[in-house]
Structures are given as structure tokens and as C-alpha cells.
Amino acid sequence: MSQQNSQVCPWCQMEITWDEELGPEPNCPHCFNELSDYRTISIPTKRDAAIAFDEEQDDDWYRYSRAAEKYLDAQDDVPECPQCQEYMVLAGETTVEAGAFAQRPALAPLPPFLTAPFRLDVFVCSHCFTVQQRLSQKDRAAIVRRLGEEQDD
Incomplete structure (x- = not known):
């Protein structure tokens, strides 16, 4: 009996199950993008490192966003x-x-x-x-x- 393996498509995030005897799929059967490493880059990250993209608190857009939220909350x-x-x-x-x-x-x-x-x-x-x-x-x-x-x- 053959063993089944799976991988996740980096493009559409769907799980792809393939037979070990036939090997991995060259293209995703869901989005039809290539699954080779040709167009994929991997960036290693530390699991406990917090990545934050905070807005500057003195930025005009930040202050505007907070004011708009107050209007929305009152509706x-x-x-x-x-x-x-x-x-x-x-x-x-x-x-x-x-x-x-x-x-x-x-x-x-x-x-x-x-x-x-x-x-x-x-x-x-x-x-x-x-x-x-x-x-x-x-x-x-x-x-x-x-x-x-x-x-x-």
C-alpha cells in the first residue's frame, strides 16, 4: 500500500495530497500555479519575535483614524x-x-x-x-x- 504525503500550496494555501509513488504535483490542482521552488522564497523567522507595524502616534493619518473610529462607534x-x-x-x-x-x-x-x-x-x-x-x-x-x-x- 502506498503512503500519501501532503503539502500546502504557497499561492492559495490549499492542502495538496499526493501519492509517494507518483511524487509531488508540479502544479497546484486548485490555482494551477507552479509548486517548484522557482518562484518561492522562504524567509526564516523566530517564532517568539513579535513583528509590529505600529503607526506613528503623531502621524496625521493615525490621529484621523482614531477620530473616525469614535464617530463610527457612536453610530x-x-x-x-x-x-x-x-x-x-x-x-x-x-x-x-x-x-x-x-x-x-x-x-x-x-x-x-x-x-x-x-x-x-x-x-x-x-x-x-x-x-x-x-x-x-x-x-x-x-x-x-x-x-x-x-x-x-
Whole structure:
């Protein structure tokens, strides 16, 4: 009976099991990268050595990050940025007045989906500074209530 050996692919970290009689795989069956030593370097490290990449405490980005974390901690709703998946800070609210909003015509017999004035929550990504707007919680509840009442009639 042949013995099975295994190794871990340095590229995708998947375990590869191979038969001792056939020898090791030349390519990873998961990511198809070469498994030879040609493109792999090994860096010996001491197990008890702590590697720390601390930010400078007087760095502007460090101070900004700590302040942004405080804003995020104070929020009930913390959406993720659509660009970088970091958390977004609720920066404020903007009101859309009737003259600045062209609503879609209502579908008979329903009322218009959204009518002005309404408020938008403005979120700013704490990492890449992408800005995103979302209908305020109060106005979301008003739409649900208004359209739900129309369906009851």
C-alpha cells in the first residue's frame, strides 16, 4: 500500500495530497500555479519575535483614524463602502426640496413612490472618502406606511 504525503500550496494555501509513488504535483490542482521552488522564497523567522507595524502616534493619518473610529462607534447604522468595504461615517443630512426633484409619474392606482421634500443621510467612507447618500430612516418609514396604506384600500 502506498503512503500519501501532503503539502500546502504557497499561492492559495490549499492542502495538496499526493501519492509517494507518483511524487509531488508540479502544479497546484486548485490555482494551477507552479509548486517548484522557482518562484518561492522562504524567509526564516523566530517564532517568539513579535513583528509590529505600529503607526506613528503623531502621524496625521493615525490621529484621523482614531477620530473616525469614535464617530463610527457612536453610530447605530454603519454601512460598508461600495468601493473598498471599509466603514462609512454618517456625516450629515441633506434635504431635497420639491424644485430639485423630478419624481417619476405614479403608477395607477398607486400614489407617487417618493415625494419631495425628503431627507438623505450622507455617508463618507472613512478610508477612501467615497460619498454615498441614502433615504433617511424617517422617510423610509413614511414610504412604507404610505404605500402600505394604499394597498389596504
